[in-house]
Amino acid sequence: MASHAHDPAPVLDKDGVRLTVDDAIATVTLTNPDKRNAQSPALWRALTEAGRLLPGSVRVVVLRAEGKSFSAGLDRQAFTPEGFDGEPSFIDLARGGDAELDATITEYQAAFTWWRRSDILSVAAVQGHAIGAGFQLALACDLRVVAEDVQFAMRETSLGLVPDLTGTHPLVSLVGYARALEICATGRFVMAEEAVNTGLANLAVPADQLDGAVRDLASAVLAAPRDAVIETKALLQGAQHRDYEAQRAAERAAQARRLRDLAGLGE
Numbered sequence: 001m002a003s004h005a006h007d008p009a010p011v012l013d014k015d016g017v018r019l020t021v022d023d024a025i026a027t028v029t030l031t032n033p034d035k036r037n038a039q040s041p042a043l044w045r046a047l048t049e050a051g052r053l054l055p056g057s058v059r060v061v062v063l064r065a066e067g068k069s070f071s072a073g074l075d076r077q078a079f080t081p082e083g084f085d086g087e088p089s090f091i092d093l094a095r096g097g098d099a100e101l102d103a104t105i106t107e108y109q110a111a112f113t114w115w116r117r118s119d120i121l122s123v124a125a126v127q128g129h130a131i132g133a134g135f136q137l138a139l140a141c142d143l144r145v146v147a148e149d150v151q152f153a154m155r156e157t158s159l160g161l162v163p164d165l166t167g168t169h170p171l172v173s174l175v176g177y178a179r180a181l182e183i184c185a186t187g188r189f190v191m192a193e194e195a196v197n198t199g200l201a202n203l204a205v206p207a208d209q210l211d212g213a214v215r216d217l218a219s220a221v222l223a224a225p226r227d228a229v230i231e232t233k234a235l236l237q238g239a240q241h242r243d244y245e246a247q248r249a250a251e252r253a254a255q256a257r258r259l260r261d262l263a264g265l266g267e
Contacts, residue, residue, distance in 0.1 A: 011053050017046035024059040025218055033067020038075035039133040041087050044111035047137075051114030059226055060218045061115065063141055064125040064211070071134025073155060105164055112140040112166040118234045121221050125214045126150050127207055136167030139174075142233070144200065145214050147207040152190040152200065154183055173240060174199045231258060 012019040016032040028050050030037040054061065065071060075084070083089025093101055115122040124138040127147035132155045138144055154171075156163045163171075163184060171180045175198045183190060195201035205213045221229065231254045239247050260266050 012050050015042040015046040017043055017050055019050040019053060021055060021058060024057055024222055026054055026058045027062045030065035030071060036069040036072035036129060037065045038072050040075045040084055041108060044108050047111035058120060060221055061120050061122045062125060062214055062218060069128035070126045070130040071137060072129050073132030073134045109166050112136060115140045118230055121229060123214055123217055125210050127210055131155055133165050136163055136165040139167045139170040143202050145203045145217060146192050146195055146201040147210045148192045148204055149207055150192045150195060152195060153187055155187045157184050158187040227261060228258060
């Protein structure tokens with residue numbers, strides 16, 4: 001998604017996040033390469049707003065980042081006594097009541113939840129470091145295409161924290177409990193080859209081919225009828241929570257809806 005003169009004007013461009021929409025494809029770009037796209041509560045609010053601003057025409061959302069790193073994770077300023085300007089510091093949060101702390105983390109998590117909406121398909125294009133909150137943001141998307149220089153790491157545990165930005169559920173779903181635990185407990189790097197072999201990434205390509213590979217994937221998704229993709233995504237998402245018989249029933253119900261729609265008999 002390189003910048004061209006005819007690129008659409010941004011729908012949103014603030015706090016390190018830019019949203020552009022080109023018909024059925026929306027692109028969310030992290031725009032602070034000088035800080036390796038470090039994350040902050042302001043950036044999370046901007047990501048949440050980007051999700052709210054998506055027009056109904058959008059079918060695919062691409063998440064990408066400027067510079068050599070996708071995201072080096074939480075801005076270290078968060079760990080200082082003063083924290084970020086105008087934000088409660090982590091120390092302030094810790095001193096607050098349980099309900100207040102829970103509400104604040106819920107607000108932060110909102111930046112990571114909308115990527116899995118059933119009406120869109122989200123693809124993260126990940127290069128260089130994707131650490132902590134950066135790893136979790138990549139995990140928030142449905143699919144991940146990575147550059148061969150990618151380095152995923154979950155560093156929260158080594159900081160005395162836990163991953164709390166919605167990354168634990170998809171990580172376990174993708175790589176299994178034992179590997180997910182080992183990745184989180186050790187904080188080690190997961191490189192491109194392991195990411196593809198374990199299902200963490202769908203595809204790894206040389207860094208200069210990353211945007212093109214994501215564009216090709218988006219085009220392939222757009223080639224299928226929208227409603228069929230939406231129904232299939234919902235069916236596969238639900239498979240994690242249903243037993244075999246319940247999933248068979250869900251398949252039958254979804255197919256009945258599709259056949260009625262195709263026959264012009266939809267509700």
